[in-house]
Every structure is written in structure tokens, then in C-alpha cells.
Amino acid sequence: MFDKIAGRALVPVGLAVTGFLIVCFLLLYTSIKHVVVSDSVGHANNLAGIVLKSTRYAMLKSDRELNNTIIQNISQQKGVEHVRVFSKQGIVAFSSNAGEVNRQVDKKAEGCVVCHEKMEPRTTLGNMQKARTFRNGLGEEILAITAPIYNEPECANAACHVHPASQKVLGTLDIGLSQQATLGSLASIREQMVLFTLLTLILTTAGVIALLKMIVLLPMRKLQEYTERSELDSSLEPPANLPYELDKIAKSYYVQQVKLHEIGHQAAPADASVRPPEQ
Amino acid sequence: MEQSINNRPESMNDTAGDSPASLRQGLLDEIKRLRRFSNRGLWAFSLFLVVSTLAWRGFSALPSPEKIAASLGAPPSTQAISLVLVLYTFSAIILSLSRMMAGIQHRSSFCHVGYLSVFYLFYYLAEGLADNYWAVFGAGFTILCMESYRIWNFCKEGISKKNEQLSFLERNGRLPPDDSPFPQ
Numbered sequence: 170m171f172d173k174i175a176g177r178a179l180v181p182v183g184l185a186v187t188g189f190l191i192v193c194f195l196l197l198y199t200s201i202k203h204v205v206v207s208d209s210v211g212h213a214n215n216l217a218g219i220v221l222k223s224t225r226y227a228m229l230k231s232d233r234e235l236n237n238t239i240i241q242n243i244s245q246q247k248g249v250e251h252v253r254v255f256s257k258q259g260i261v262a263f264s265s266n267a268g269e270v271n272r273q274v275d276k277k278a279e280g281c282v283v284c285h286e287k288m289e290p291r292t293t294l295g296n297m298q299k300a301r302t303f304r305n306g307l308g309e310e311i312l313a314i315t316a317p318i319y320n321e322p323e324c325a326n327a328a329c330h331v332h333p334a335s336q337k338v339l340g341t342l343d344i345g346l347s348q349q350a351t352l353g354s355l356a357s358i359r360e361q362m363v364l365f366t367l368l369t370l371i372l373t374t375a376g377v378i379a380l381l382k383m384i385v386l387l388p389m390r391k392l393q394e395y396t397e398r399s400e401l402d403s404s405l406e407p408p409a410n411l412p413y414e415l416d417k418i419a420k421s422y423y424v425q426q427v428k429l430h431e432i433g434h435q436a437a438p439a440d441a442s443v444r445p446p447e448q
Numbered sequence: 449m450e451q452s453i454n455n456r457p458e459s460m461n462d463t464a465g466d467s468p469a470s471l472r473q474g475l476l477d478e479i480k481r482l483r484r485f486s487n488r489g490l491w492a493f494s495l496f497l498v499v500s501t502l503a504w505r506g507f508s509a510l511p512s513p514e515k516i517a518a519s520l521g522a523p524p525s526t527q528a529i530s531l532v533l534v535l536y537t538f539s540a541i542i543l544s545l546s547r548m549m550a551g552i553q554h555r556s557s558f559c560h561v562g563y564l565s566v567f568y569l570f571y572y573l574a575e576g577l578a579d580n581y582w583a584v585f586g587a588g589f590t591i592l593c594m595e596s597y598r599i600w601n602f603c604k605e606g607i608s609k610k611n612e613q614l615s616f617l618e619r620n621g622r623l624p625p626d627d628s629p630f631p632q
Contacts, residue, residue: 181548181597185541188590192537195583196530202579203526 174389178381179374186373194366201358209312209351210300217299217316217344220252228318236263250311250345254318257340302348310348317341388415395419403430468621475614479607485553486603489596492557496564496588503568503581513573526576530583533567537587544594553602557595564588 220243227235236254244252244265254263259274299314318340391408392415399405403426407419502509510516517523540560547554567584571577616624 177601181545181594184590184593184597185545188586188593189537189541192583192586192590193534195586196534196580199576199579199583200527200530 175378175381175386178385179377182377183374186377187370190366190370194362198359198362202355205351205355205358209348210314213312213314213344213346214299214316216346217314217342220344221316221318221342224254233263240265248347248350250305250309250347251313251343252345253343255341255343257336257338262340305345310352311345312348312351313343313345315341315343384412388412391415392419396422399423399426403427468617471617471623472614475610475617479610479614482603482606482610486600486607488555489557489592489599492561493592493596495558496561496592499561499565499568500585500588503572503577503584506577507569507572510572513575516573523570523573526571526574526580529567529570529574529576530580533580533583533587536563536567537591540591541594544591544598548594548598548601551602551605553599557592557599560588560591560595564591 220240223243224236224239227239240252240254240263243249249265252263252265253261253269255274256262261269261272261274264270299316301313301315303311303313305311317338320336320339388411391411395405395408399422405423407416407423411419513523540563564584564587567587568577568581571580571584613623616622
């Protein structure tokens with residue numbers, strides 16, 4: 170394989186094109202995945218903001234029933250895995266899963282540790298820092314957002330509340346969203362990109378093979394057949410329509426064959442003249 | 449950069465006064481050297497696999513990216529590293545193909561292992577190694593395969609030429625006249 174022109178030409182080209190396309194495919198897919206995931210986190214953050222705004226009035230009024238109803242309604246929306254509201258002490262105040270209410274959460278748990286890793290908890294987080302992903306009991310990938318509920322003048326001044334104005338964060342909202350749709354989109358993009366890469370690869374390889382065969386291999390075969398046949402018949406004309414370089418080789422070979430033939434003819438009578446007479 | 453195989457090695461430039469035995473030994477040594485050199489690409493590839501294994505395990509022996517970033521400053525973004533990786537892969541492939549066409553012997557394989565290790569490290573510092581591991585691995589695999597093929601092909605041609613010279617020497621007691629179209 171490596172001794173023939175086709176092998177020598179196709180192996181490096183095939184390797185270079187395949188490798189480069191695969192590297193580009195992987196980097197492009199990673200880049201697209203990054204954009205899709207960032208978008209998804211942005212949407213989840215917006216949703217967390219909407220939930221906080223929706224429950225704000227009920228929280229100001231300290232209306233537990235209304236808060237519970239809002240959270241239950243939101244959790245029934247397709248794609249929402251869980252909704253929880255934690256108090257400052259890490260106790261679940263409201264949850265879409267009634268069994269979790271009044272339970273204490275470990276501050277070292279994933280989702281809490283981002284703010285509580287140091288003695289003094291952080292009070293502000295970027296969009297990406299609020300997000301975490303995990304798999305639920307059914308094996309589905311969940312994107313969860315932990316958004317702080319900030320103290321506002323209305324909260325600190327409300328008659329029914331005891332939050333001092335100095336307390337910056339009153340609690341947190343934890344909302345989990347199914348990532349099935351996002352993963353589905355990514356899988357679809359991946360499949361289309363794999364298909365596109367394969368088609369490009371096949372097209373490039375086929376193009377190189379076709380050009381190589383047309384420009385080099387077929388003329389070379391013609392030349393090879395000509396040299397083999399002209400060994401038997403030296404008057405055979407070189408094939409027409411060869412590329413310039415091969416045409417030069419064929420014509421030069423033809424001239425040599427003709428000269429050899431002439432020399433052979435000239436030598437033959439001389440041989441006959443020196444032949445000893447028959448007895 | 450070294451000479452192409454069409455040119456004799458320096459030790460053989462002036463062979464008029466050498467005995468056939470010493471010429472034969474010189475050719476055998478050269479064949480041995482080329483055989484050894486033809487494995488260079490595979491050694492580089494093996495080293496790259498070792499580095500890739502370390503990267504796959506997340507460079508557990510290194511300090512965390514946050515600690516390194518605290519002392520050295522923020523790393524470049526993963527997008528910037530990816531862009532440089534694409535440019536590097538493209539340039540390395542073009543360079544390897546050019547060397548293949550020109551029949552140049554160049555000991556570049558181990559440099560590529562170094563460059564690729566730096567890419568792994570930068571992705572590690574930018575906390576993008578998990579996402580971009582296979583891209584660096586694919587780039588390394590392609591470049592080192594190309595280099596291995598180039599070096600192997602170069603050595604194969606060199607060995608074949610030296611073997612021809614050896615058989616000519618054994619038949620005629622001298623080296624063949626230089627058949628290079630462009631003698632240096």
C-alpha cells in the first residue's frame with residue numbers, strides 16, 4: 170500500500186483532513202454547547218427571578234397559604250423539577266415536596282457551599298455561580314438555580330416581620346429545571362454536525378482520489394502499458410493526451426526504442442557478413 | 449534542519465581514499481541510525497499518551513487552578529485557547545506536509561508533545577479541560593501520526609538507498625557515483 174503512488178498520496182492527505190476536521194468538530198461542538206448551556210442558565214435565572222417576584226407580596230404579608238399555592242402551581246409546570254424556599258438558617262420554609270418542609274439543610278451541601286464555604290457567607294453571586302447540575306432519582310439531568318432573597322426596605326419595615334435592616338439576605342430560592350429539552354437540542358446539533366463532518370470527509374477524500382486517478386494514476390497506467398507493449402513492438406507510437414511530464418517521458422522512451430531498433434538492424438547484416446561459410 | 453536523503457552524510461563526502469570495509473561499515477552504521485531514527489515518531493507518540501493520561505486524570509498532582517490563578521493571574525478564556533489550538537493544528541499539519549514534500553529530516557516530534565502539553569495545561573487552568581480534552585487529544589493524534597509517517601517514510605527511503613549503495617559497494621568495491629539531480 171505504501172509503495173504505490175495512491176497509498177503515498179492518500180495516507181497523509183486523508184490523515185490530515187480527517188484529523189483537522191475532527192479537531193474542528195470537537196472545538197465547535199464544545200463552543201456551541203457552552204453557548205447553549207449559558208443560555209439555559211440565563212433562562213433559569215430569569216425564571217428564578219419571576220418566582221421571587223411572584224412570591225414577594227405573599228412573603229411581605231407573611232401569607233404561608235398563598236406562598237405554598239404559588240410554589241405548588243409553579244412546580245406543576247412542565248420541566249420544573251422542584252421549587253424550595255429556605256430560611257436564613259437553612260430550614261425549608263416552602264417546598265413543592267411537602268415532606269421537605271421544616272427540614273434543615275446542611276450548609277456544606279452542593280448548592281449551599283458556594284456561598285457558605287467561608288465563615289462569612291457570600292451575599293452576591295454571578296449567573297453561572299448560582300447554577301449547579303445533578304441527576305435526580307430517575308437519572309434525568311437537572312439544572313438547579315440557588316437565588317438569594319435579598320432584604321428590602323419593605324421587608325425590614327413591615328409590621329409583621331422581624332428582619333433587621335442590617336440583614337442582607339433573608340433566605341434562598343432553589344429551583345430545579347429538567348435539562349431534557351436542552352440535552353435533546355444538543356444531541357440534535359451533534360448529530361447534524363457529525364453528518365456534516367462525515368459528508369465533508371467523504372467529499373474531500375473522494376475528490377482527492379478522483380483527481381489523483383484522473384491526473385496521475387490513469388496516465389501512469391497508460392505509460393506503463395505503452396512501455397510493456399513497446400518491448401514487443403518498438404514501432405508502437407506513444408499514447409496521446411498524456412500530461413506534459415509523462416508525455417515527455419513517453420516520447421523520450423519512444424526515441425530510445427527506435428534508436429535501439431535501428432542499431433539492432435545495423436548490427437544484424439554485419440553479423441551475417443562475418444558468419445563463417447557453411448560446410 | 450538536516451540534509452535530504454539524496455545527499456550523502458558528511459562522513460561519506462570524501463570516500464575516495466576509504467577502504468571498502470570502512471565504507472561498508474559507514475553504510476551499515478547509517479542504516480542502523482536510520483532504523484533507530486524511524487522509531488522517533490512512536491516514542492513521541494508514547495510520551496504524548498502518557499501526558500494525555502495525566503490530563504485525563506485532571507493533573508491531580510498539580511495545585512488547583514484557583515491557586516495557580518491567584519499567583520499567576522487569570523488564564524486566557526477557553527475560546528481563545530481553542531482558537532490558538534485550531535491555528536496550531538493547521539500550521540503543524542501544513543508544516544509536516546511541506547517537510548514530507550521536500551524530503552527534509554527534522555526532529556520535531558518531541559516539540560509537538562511539549563506544545564500539546566501546554567494546551568492541556570492552559571485548558572486545565574481555564575477549567576475547560578473536561579470539555580476540550582478530546583480536541584487536544586485529536587490534534588495531538590493527527591499531528592504526531594503525520595510526523596511519525598513522515599519520519600518513517602523518510603527513513604524507509606534512506607534505508608532503501610543505503611541498501612542499494614551497499615550492494616553496489618559489494619559488487620564493485622566502490623560507492624556508486626552520486627545520482628542526486630541536485631548535488632550540494
